[in-house]
Every structure is written in C-alpha cells, then in structure tokens.
Amino acid sequence: MKVILGYSIDELKRKRLDYGDVRYERVTTENIQVRNGIIEGFSTDSTKGVGIRVLYKGAWGHAANHVLTERDVIRTVDEALSIAKAFSSVNPCRVRLSENPPHRDTYKTPFKVDPFSVPPEEKVGLLVDLTTTATRFKDIAVCEAFMEFTLVEKEFLSTEGAHIRQTILLSGVGYHVIAEDGNDVQVMSYPDSHNGIFAAKGYELVQELKLMESLERVCGEAKALLKAKECPTVETDIILDGSQLALQLHESAGHPLEMDRVLGSEISFAGGSFLSLEKRGRFRYGSRDVNIYGDPTHEGGAGSYRYDDEGVMACRVDLVREGVFLNYLTSRESSSLLGERSNGSMRASSWSGMPLVRMSNICIKPGEWALEDLIKDTKKGFFLSTNRSWSIDDLRLNFQFGTEIAYEIKGGKLGQIYKNPVYYGITPDFWNSCDGVCGRGEWRMWGLNSCAKGEPVQIIYVGHGTAPARFRNVSVGVRKR
Amino acid sequence: MLSKGKTLEGFSSILKSQQTDALEIVATRRRQNTIRFSNSSFHQGLSESDCKTYIRVVKGRRIGVASTNSLEKGSLKRCLKKAVVIASHTKEEPFSLRLPGPSPYAQVSSWFESTSEVTDRDKVNILSRGFKKAERNGCLQSGIFRREVGELAVVNTNGVEAYHPYTVAHLSVVTTKEESSGLRSAVVKDISSLDFHPIKEDSIERCLKGLSPKDIEPGVYRVLFEPHAVSELVRWLSYLGFGAKNLQEGTSFLSGAIGKRVTGKRVTLYDDGLDLRGMAVPFDMEGIPKKRFP
Secondary structure (H helix, E strand, O other): OHHHHHHHHHHHHHOOOOEEEEEEEEEEEEEEEEEOOEEEEEEEEEEEEEEEEEEEOOEEEEEEEOOOOHHHHHHHHHHHHHHHHHHHOOOOOOOOOOOOOOOEEEEEOOOOOOHHHOOHHHHHHHHHHHHHHHOOOOOEEEEEEEEEEEEEEEEEEEOOOOEEEEEEEEEEEEEEEEEEOOOOEEEEEEOOOOOOEEEOOOOHHHHHHOHHHHHHHHHHHHHHHHHOEEOOOEEEEEEEOHHHHHHHHHHHHHHHHEHHHHOOOOOOOOOOOOOOHHHOOOOEOOOOOOOEEEOOOOOOOOOOOOEOOOOOEOOOEEEEEOOEEOOOEOOHHHHHHOOOOOOOOEEOOOOOOOOEEOOOEEEEOOOOEOHHHHHHOOOEEEEEEEEEEEEEOOOOOEEEEEEEEEEEEEOOEEEEEEEOOEEEEEHHHHHHOEEEEEOOOOOEEEEEEEEEEOOOOEEEEEEEEEOOEEEEEEEEOOOOO | OOOHHHHHHOOHHHHOOOOOOEEEEEEEEEEEEEEEEEOOEEEEEEEEEEEEEEEEEEEOOEEEEEEEOOOOHHHHHHHHHHHHHHHHHOOOOOOOOOOOOOOOOOOOOOOOHHHHHOOHHHHHHHHHHHHHHHHHOOOEEEEEEEEEEEEEEEEEOOOOEEEEEEEEEEEEEEEEEOOEEEEEEEEEOOHHHOOHHHHHHHHHHHHHHOOOOOOOOOOOOOOOOOHHHHHHHHHHHHHHHOOHHHHHHOOOOOOOOOOOOOOOOOOOOOEEOOOOOOOOOOEOOOOOEOOEEO
C-alpha cells in the first residue's frame, strides 16, 4: 500500500495542480441484531479503497477506486482531473485554500477491549439473553437489541507533503422494547434511541452500560406508557434530558453551523442555514447559559479524531459563547473566504466519499446545576427523555421533536408520566429560553452513527456532549381539531 | 464492466465450498459519476468505482453473512471463511432457510450505451446553459446530475444464476430566488431520452411562481398533489407498510387488513418490477423472479 500511495502522490505532483491529496481507508465492520431472542442479522463487512482529490485552476475533482494497482491509480487520478478540468472551464470563481502546515503523524484512538476479539457467542449471547428476558415482562411484545463495531484504518498524503495515519475504533450498542396492549403501542429505548449509543471505545462500552440491569426500569416505563394520558397541549417549561438535548443540538446547532451549508452547497439536498455570514459575531443564538463548542480532540467521542480528512489538525472551537454566535465549522476552502485557517471539520464517511464539512463532537458546556435542584426549582413543566421523532425545516429554524416519555413536574417534583410528548419552536427563540444547564455530574458524551449529508449520501458518526437543560415557555403537545 | 460469464465464473470456486449446507452470493459492481452544483456553479464532482459481494452461508439452522468490496479470489475466500465462522458460533434460527432454485427471468433492457458513454464535459455544458437562463431571471440553480453503470448478480448452491446490467441517470434541479424555490427531477435508464430543457425551464418557472406566497390559516383543505409528491407518499407507504415481515410481526399499520378496504375506492397500488417505465430489475436479492402483483 505504501508503494501505491507513494505512486499516487508522485502522479499528482506530475499534473501541476493547485493541490492534490490521496486518502486510503480500510474499514471493517461487525453488526449484530437480535429480536426476541432470534438473531435477525450477524454480519461482517470489509471495504477498502482510495479516494483522490485534485484542485485544478480553482476547481475540484474527486475520484475513488476499490482496485489498488498502479494502472488503476493513474486512471483514478485522470478521472479526478477530468472532472476538475470540466468545472474549471465554466466556473466563474476559483476555489482557494487557507494555509495548513503539512503534518506527518500517527494516531490511534485508545480502547481497553478489542471488540473483534470478543467471542461471537459472548456478544450474541448477551443480546439473546437481553431480548428474551425483556419479553417475559407483561405487555412487552418486542425487544430489539443491536451491536456495531467499526475499525477504520486510514492513511492521508498530500502534494504539500502531509502524511498521516489514523486508526479509529468505534463501538455502538443499545436496545428498545415495544409494549402493546391491543389498544396502543409504546417504545422505550436504552441507553438511547436510534440503535443506541456510539463512541470511540472498545467493547468496554458494552460492559459499562449494564444492559441487563436496565431492563426492569425500561420495560416498566414502556408498560406504564400504555396506560398514561396523552401529553397535554400547553406552553410551559421543559427540561430536556441529555440524550434528547444531544439531538436538539445536532439538528438546530450542529447542522446550521456547517459553513458549506451556509454557502449553499447542500441546498439541493439537505438545505441551507439561517446563520448567514453577517450574523457571525453578533447574532444572539441563545441565552447566556448557552455555550456550544466543537471538539474532535475529546477522547472517546463518536466524532473524535486527531486530523480531519484534509490533514488539518483537530482543535476545539467555540461556536456559540454565552449565547452569541461566534464560529462556523469550516474546511480549508470555506475558511479561506473568512480569511482564516480551517478548524479541521472536513470528513468523508469512507474512502469513496468526497470530504464535506461535518460535525465532530458538538457539545454544550456544562453549567452549574444539579439535575435534582433544577427540577426542584421548576414550579410546573415537563421532563422529556429520549428522542422518538424529529422534524426541522431546510434552514434549521422551525422544528418539532417528539420524545418517548414525559414526566410532569409539579411544585419541583417529578410526577405522573405522559405519552406521545412533542415540543416545537423556532431555533433562536428556543435557545434564548434556556435558563439552566446541568453540571459536570450529569454531563456525558452521546453518539450517533446516522448523520447523513451530501450526494451521494454519506452517513457518519458524530458525538454530542450534553447535560440536561431547562427551557422556559415552550410549546408542548399537538393542536387537535 | 464484466460480462455475465466472467462475473459468475469468479464465484464458482466459492460455490463449491464444502464448509456449508447452502450458500448464496449477492454481488454488485458499479461505476458512479456525480456532479453537484450550487448557486449556479459546479462545486463537487465525484467519480467512484466500487463493488460489494455478500456471502450468506447456511449451516443447519445457523446463518452467517460476510461482505467485502474486493473481487480477488483470496478476498472472497476470506469473506467466506468469516461467514462460516459467524454461522458456526451463532445461535440456531427457529426455521430452516431454504434457498430458491433456478428460474427463468424476464428479459429486461436496462443498460444503455448512451448513459454509459456520456462525459463529464457533456454534462457540465448541458447544465451550465441552464444557469444562464436562471440568472436572467435573477435566480440561482443547485442540484445533482448522477450517472451510474452497474451489474447485479445473485448465485446460490441451488442453481440460481441471475445477472442484470443496468445504467441510471438522475437529474435534479432546484432553482431558488428569495424565499421561493422550484424543484424538478427525472430518473431514466437511457440518457438520450432525458430532455434536460423542460426540467431546467420548469424548475425556473416553478420558482418564479412561488414568489410572494400568501399566508393561509392552519386548517383542513382539499389538496392537489403533483406526481412528484404522490411518488414520495407511495414510496414511504411501501417502505413502511407492505413488507411481509412487518405484516407477520404485527408491526405494520396494515397488519390484519388483508382483504379489507384500507383506502378510497379510486386507489389501486401494485408492484411491478418488470415495468420498463421504472427501474426494472428481473429478480430480487434472493434471485426470485419479479412479476406484477397487486
């Protein structure tokens, strides 16, 4: 592989480009899915290939190939160049790249237990026991459990002299139960919905989560929801738990802060952003309690890395400070328009994808509250937990989220549960209504494996560090005819 | 691209494996070119060549699946070994999986040289002409033009040998101006049948018509859905509701409704994998021949 990659870079240098890079990746994935004690799927996948990016007379071209021979590498370089030449002949503006020192480094995400060395019987056995035990609880019709392990080995070289090797290990696990009584169907998940929680960790993630011990509570709540009342329609205070706040952060902060989206590159697919360029540094995105940052260097996050897929070293970047919108997530191309350096947010989901501006670990800074005190301080409202549905407009302004369960808060105490809770709002109004974020004691890193962007679509892992937070006077419930 | 003979030949040694009771291989191989444009400028262009081979093995009542994106003999053998290891260490299913046997397949013409041979420069020139018209109307255009040339094969130890080459061209254009936008798209197998001009023109017209829309109160209205919108509704309906597994498990909203009225009388839905007006494929991913059914 060293020879092929070296050959690729030499070929790129011969073409007299503005810039060129080569990205090799080998990805091994294992997926296990069990439902009611029956194995729905147990598979392993292996994929490898090389992606070549060129900038020629200010226009991009990208080509990728799974065949790794010298002849195919030359063809791939030529394909990328052909695209760039076609674009450069018609594009009115030239792409420029901000400065970036060419790094030469090796990095591996740390882990304790290699999930690929854990015997298959152990992994399957855990999920079979879990799902079988769950369905012994009354009214629990279905329990589905998932495990996913991904090992990414990547190597990056550029015509500027960069040479970076990274190995990233990701693990994910979770389950949900479906309760039904002939009249209604309710779902409860653990530790999170969307197939669970994902992190740059090894099998220790599974061991830490104590899945079996969580079953009684999760099944009990799912069953209780069947008899619960519908969440009322009201304007009230809400406290979002960490997992729901993670998705709120993802959809209404992370995505609109992607600078390529701001510039219109995703208009035809995922939409744009309301955070237009003139708002930077002056727009009140949220209250003073709202501090949002991106940090790929945070160890163990699903979006953790040391270098992005343009060879830019990762760094923590403040996106919103005390409610004021400060920075975007950028690439070398988009940051050059700001006259700044990239903050290392370019990633591709695999060797075949073209790097795009992606979230890494987008987090909210912990506040000072303990959750117990925040609830005590709330006269009337709801505590909403675990995402069930989401909907947000093209510009990331109007949103509606549904959660699996709502606990009424009355006089500072958690009370009865309600089912099918939804809340909605306008992004900056919502974040400006935030008046309390819980502290380090309740802060944790959540993670998703399903962030989608680009055409062809690229699905990527992202992390979100959050703690429960309170929002005042939020519209809750649905208006009925 | 490979021919049917060469593609299937590559799998023959895997099919002869003695390590399993039954074995199935599903393979796809494709070359995909995508051009993206935004604000009437080309910002992303991607050419991708990849393949995927899934090997599903059956040992008694145990099933294992492994996949790889290499067609090299060594890689396929390692992939088979992984599938066998999974099958050996997993639990028994409550059923015995019987792979289908050979069947005749309908002749479906889905591969067109015109689509295979179109160049990036051709595509760029066609699209950039649309930008000028949009700009004259104070609009910008964004979208995607994707071309895929591929092969699909399904073989198994019961004698299934299914092979299908195809080409696809997908154009989607969004014209934007102020708060308005106009989307038009088309998917075809034969790019020479794709008339770019009306797609680009309609997108502009739609955008201009949407300027200064009136507010309406939330309420109950009679709504006319365009074909594009109807196709979106039908797509989600079929994705969520018509799968046999969901019906059997009782998790489909149609569970228990077979033989009962579930829509208005004017609605008839059918599946026809052989309809050449769509993306016709003569077999499914287990090699079962496609046919029309209500």
